[in-house]
Amino acid sequence: MGKIIVTGASGQFGGAAANSLLETCAPEDLVFLSRTPEKLAHFAERGAIVRQADFDDPASLPAAMAGGERMLLISTARVGTRVGQHTNAAQAAAAAGVKQIAYTSLINADRPGNPAIVKDDHFATEQAIRATGVEYTFLRDSQYSEAVAAAMAIPALQMGVKPDNCGDGRVSFVSRDDCVAVAVGVLTQDGHGNQAYPLTGPEALSIPDAMALVSQLAGKPIEVQHVDDEGMFEYFDSLGVVRHASDIVPDGPIPWSSDDMVTFGMSIREGYFDEVTDCVERITGRAPRTLRSVLEQYQHIWPK
Known part of the structure; x- marks a missing residue:
C-alpha cells in the first residue's frame, strides 16, 4: 500500500490527524507536509516522513506528493485565494498517482442559496478535486x-x-476531535471513495x-x-x-x-x-x- 499524506501537518487539525495516524500506522507509511517543515521535527523523530510543500509554488509539489496513495487536504486559512492553492495541491496529487483525496469542507457547501461566502471556496475546491478524476471524500464539517x-x-x-x-x-456543533477522527478513519479504512459526509454533533x-x-x-x-x-x-x-x-x-x-x-x-x-447525521459514529465507531x-x-x- 502507498503512503498516507497529510497537508498542513503543523496546524491544529493536521497535527492532531498526524498524531492519531502515528498511533495506528507504521511511521514510514506517513508523509507530513508543511510550508515550514522544521515545525514537524517531532514527527520526524518518531519516524514519519516530513517534506516541505508550498501550495503557492506548484514546482515544489511533485516531490512532496511522491509515493502517496491517499491524501488529507486540509483547507488553508487564506479565504478568497485558497482555491488556487487547493487546486495546485489536488492536481499535483493526481499527477503523482494519489488514488484518494479527502478534503475538509463545510456542511451544505453544495446547497444552492447558502449565503455563507466561505462555502464558495469549499465548493470550488470540491469541484477542482472532482475534475482530477481522483476518488474524493468530502468531509463537510459543521461549526466546531x-x-x-x-x-x-x-x-x-x-x-x-x-x-x-x-x-x-x-447548529449541529461538532468537535474538531471528532472531525479529525473521521478524517483518520476515511484514510485508513476502505469504502469511502466518492463520498460526501456531513459531520455533525x-x-x-x-x-x-x-x-x-x-x-x-x-x-x-x-x-x-x-x-x-x-x-x-x-x-x-x-x-x-x-x-x-x-x-x-x-x-x-x-x-x-x-x-x-x-x-x-x-x-x-x-x-x-x-x-444532524450519524456519520461521525458510523466512521469512528463512537458517538460524537x-x-x-x-x-x-x-x-x-x-x-x-
Missing part, C-alpha cells in the same frame, strides 16, 4: 464546538453580552442555547442581543475586524473578515447548519461529543 468554547465564549463572558445575527437558527442548538450553556457552566450572565446583519458588521468594525477577505493582513492578529462571519450567521439563520463536553474541557481558560 471549540469555536464556541473559545472564540465565542470568552468575549461573551468578558462583556456579558453576545451580539448575534443568527436568530433562532440551529449529536444535537442541533441555537446560539442562544449555546450561550445559555456557557452562562450556566461559568456562573455568569450572558445576554444574547439579536441584531440585523448591518448591526453585526458594526460590532465587528468596533473590534477592528476588516470587512473583506482581501483586506486581511497576512499573519496579522485577526485572520478572518467580517463579511465571512456575517454571512456565516446568515447561513445559520436560514437553516443551512440545522442537520456533545457541545457541553467541549465547553467543560475549555472552561479553565474562561475569564473568572
Whole structure:
C-alpha cells in the first residue's frame, strides 16, 4: 500500500490527524507536509516522513506528493485565494498517482442559496478535486464546538453580552476531535471513495442555547442581543475586524473578515447548519461529543 499524506501537518487539525495516524500506522507509511517543515521535527523523530510543500509554488509539489496513495487536504486559512492553492495541491496529487483525496469542507457547501461566502471556496475546491478524476471524500464539517468554547465564549463572558445575527437558527456543533477522527478513519479504512459526509454533533442548538450553556457552566450572565446583519458588521468594525477577505493582513492578529462571519450567521439563520447525521459514529465507531463536553474541557481558560 502507498503512503498516507497529510497537508498542513503543523496546524491544529493536521497535527492532531498526524498524531492519531502515528498511533495506528507504521511511521514510514506517513508523509507530513508543511510550508515550514522544521515545525514537524517531532514527527520526524518518531519516524514519519516530513517534506516541505508550498501550495503557492506548484514546482515544489511533485516531490512532496511522491509515493502517496491517499491524501488529507486540509483547507488553508487564506479565504478568497485558497482555491488556487487547493487546486495546485489536488492536481499535483493526481499527477503523482494519489488514488484518494479527502478534503475538509463545510456542511451544505453544495446547497444552492447558502449565503455563507466561505462555502464558495469549499465548493470550488470540491469541484477542482472532482475534475482530477481522483476518488474524493468530502468531509463537510459543521461549526466546531471549540469555536464556541473559545472564540465565542470568552468575549461573551468578558462583556456579558453576545451580539448575534443568527436568530433562532440551529447548529449541529461538532468537535474538531471528532472531525479529525473521521478524517483518520476515511484514510485508513476502505469504502469511502466518492463520498460526501456531513459531520455533525449529536444535537442541533441555537446560539442562544449555546450561550445559555456557557452562562450556566461559568456562573455568569450572558445576554444574547439579536441584531440585523448591518448591526453585526458594526460590532465587528468596533473590534477592528476588516470587512473583506482581501483586506486581511497576512499573519496579522485577526485572520478572518467580517463579511465571512456575517454571512456565516446568515447561513445559520436560514437553516443551512440545522442537520444532524450519524456519520461521525458510523466512521469512528463512537458517538460524537456533545457541545457541553467541549465547553467543560475549555472552561479553565474562561475569564473568572
